[in-house]
Structure formats: structure tokens, C-alpha cells
Amino acid sequence: MTNQAAEPLIWTKNGNMPIAGLTYQTAWDVQIPHYIKFCERYLDASGDVVKESAHVYDCQGVSAAGVVASL
Amino acid sequence: MSNTQAMATSFKKELFNGEHQFGSPTLVSRTSLTAPTADSFKAALYLATATLNKSTTVYSATNEVSGTGYTAGGVAIGAWNAPASNADSAYTTPTASFAWTTVTLATAFDCCFIYNDTQNDKAVSVHTFGSQTVTAGNFTLTMPANAVGTALLQIT
Numbered sequence: 001m002t003n004q005a006a007e008p009l010i011w012t013k014n015g016n017m018p019i020a021g022l023t024y025q026t027a028w029d030v031q032i033p034h035y036i037k038f039c040e041r042y043l044d045a046s047g048d049v050v051k052e053s054a055h056v057y058d059c060q061g062v063s064a065a066g067v068v069a070s071l
Numbered sequence: 072m073s074n075t076q077a078m079a080t081s082f083k084k085e086l087f088n089g090e091h092q093f094g095s096p097t098l099v100s101r102t103s104l105t106a107p108t109a110d111s112f113k114a115a116l117y118l119a120t121a122t123l124n125k126s127t128t129v130y131s132a133t134n135e136v137s138g139t140g141y142t143a144g145g146v147a148i149g150a151w152n153a154p155a156s157n158a159d160s161a162y163t164t165p166t167a168s169f170a171w172t173t174v175t176l177a178t179a180f181d182c183c184f185i186y187n188d189t190q191n192d193k194a195v196s197v198h199t200f201g202s203q204t205v206t207a208g209n210f211t212l213t214m215p216a217n218a219v220g221t222a223l224l225q226i227t
Contacts (some may be wrong), residue, residue, distance in 0.1 A: 013175060035200045040208075053208030056200040058215050061164065061223035066078035069168040 012042060012050035021045065033060045083161035083226040087154035097188055110189035113146030114169045114212070117182040119202045130184065130192035138205075140174035148185070152217045162222030169212040176205045183212055185223075196224060 009016040022042040029037040035058050042051040079174070085091055089107065101107030113130070117123055121134035132143050146169055154163040169183065178203040185195040215221040 003103070011207060029201050031201065037201055037203070039203070049206055051208050052204060052206040053210065054203045054205060055209075055211045055213065056203075057213040058198060058200070058223065060221050061162075061199065061215055061225060063195045063225040063227055065227050066083055068076055068078045070076065071093075 010042065010051065012044075014050055015036075017050065022050065035059055037062070074136045080156050080159060080161060084154045084156040086165040087161060087163050087224070101189075109150070109151075110187050112148040112151070112165075112195065113145045113186055113188045115143075115184050115186070116141070116171070116180050116210075117184055119179040119181040121182060123182055123184055123197045125197070127194045127197060129194055130186040134218055136172060136176045136178065136180045136213070138176040138178075141171060141176060141209075144188075145169075145184075145189070146171065147217045155217075157219050160219045160225055162219060162225040163216065164214050164217035166214075168214055171205070173207065174210060175207055176203075176204055176210070179204055192224065198223075 006055050008019045010019040010022070013023075018028045019042075022044060025043065027039045029035075029039070031037075033056065035056050037056045039053060039054045044050050081089065089101075099114045099133070101110070115130065116136040118134045118136060135143060135145075137143070148169070150167045151163050152166055154161055156162070157224070181199050181202045183198045183200070187193045187195060198212075203210070214223060217223075218226070
């Protein structure tokens with residue numbers, strides 16, 4: 001019986017993979033005042049993206065102007 | 072003192088609440104004529120090649136994203152902040168973020184479309200955020216502050 005800790009895994013398109021064997025990348029897309037987007041990727045040894053998530057903060061919604069006509 | 076031409080701010084807020092009716096639309100029943108229930112809304116994602124805009128009138132599955140973990144029609148928007156107003160504007164925003172978990176959306180998308188699920192899928196708004204794909208991951212769309220100038224929907 002070994003006392004070795006279990007190797008951390010992460011869910012990818014190829015199933016659970018050892019997270020230590022993947023390359024982690026992040027990117028920000030800042031488009032103020034429209035939105036801010038954070039992307040994170042995991043790449044395998046061949047450079048293939050095996051996991052990718054994105055999170056968008058919508059800084060500003062949409063607006064309509066109420067206009068009344070002059071009589 | 073003098074009079075000032077304007078659209079009443081209270082009217083703007085009441086539009087969000089459906090308190091005025093100028094035409095004779097065909098509606099899905101809101102249960103009660105005097106205390107109608109709120110409609111249900113949904114948020115769907117669209118491909119970057121789609122052409123949704125202010126002229127979009129109703130939800131369509133055409134050019135909606137597809138992939139593992141994504142359900143056509145999008146996700147339900149749980150609740151909206153009660154429509155509010157300041158001196159000039161009325162506004163409202165969903166109370167929670169929209170989230171798609173453990174999905175694979177291999178074709179680039181850049182748009183979230185909000186529509187009225189109760190009233191025959193009628194369009195509400197289109198929101199864009201730059202081209203994106205997701206692979207065995209999550210996509211979340213966090214709502215802006217529910218305030219004048221930032222709220223998801225605003226009538227000024």
C-alpha cells in the first residue's frame with residue numbers, strides 16, 4: 001500500500017486528465033464600457049485546447065430613449 | 072415656473088411593468104387582469120455569424136449555438152429586479168448571472184439574446200461580447216449593476 005497523494009485531475013474534452021500535464025493560459029478582453037471578458041484555457045502537450053471557459057461581465061446594458069414630439 | 076415637455080419617468084417604469092396598453096395585441100394570459108403575473112424570460116446564445124439586431128422580433132433556433140451541454144432555447148432568467156427609476160430613467164436587470172456549465176460550443180459565438188418565453192418568444196434585447204468558444208468548460212454572463220447608466224434594460 002502506497003502513501004502517495006492522488007494526482008489532481010481536471011475534466012477536459014478528453015475526460016479527466018492530470019492537471020500538472022496541461023498548460024494553463026488566461027486572457028482578458030477589456031472593452032469598457034461595453035464588457036470585460038476573462039478566458040481561461042488548458043492545452044495538452046500537443047498544444048490542443050482541451051478545456052476552455054469564458055466569463056463575461058456585461059458592464060452596461062442597452063438603453064432606449066423616450067422621445068415626445070413637439071405639438 | 073414654466074411647463075416642460077417630457078415623457079413621464081413614471082410612465083417609463085410602468086412600461087416595464089406592462090401598466091399601459093395602447094394597442095390590442097394578442098397576449099398569452101397573465102392569469103389576472105388586475106394583478107397579472109410576471110412573464111418568464113430566457114437568454115440564448117448565438118453564433119458570431121448570426122445577424123441579430125434591433126430588428127429581431129422573436130426567438131429563432133436559426134444560428135443559435137449548439138453543442139454538448141447546451142439546450143436549444145437557452146437558460147431561464149430567474150427573476151428581474153423590480154423596475155425602478157430616478158429622475159429621468161427607468162431600468163431593470165436580472166437578479167442573477169446567466170450560466171452554462173460544462174458545455175462545449177465549438178463554433179464561435181458572440182451574442183446573447185433575451186426574449187419573452189411567456190409571450191410567444193418575443194424579442195427583448197441583444198447583447199454582444201466578442202467572439203468566443205468553450206470546450207468542456209463554463210460560460211457565464213455576469214449582469215451589470217442595476218442602476219441608471221448600467222442596467223441591462225433602460226429607458227431614458
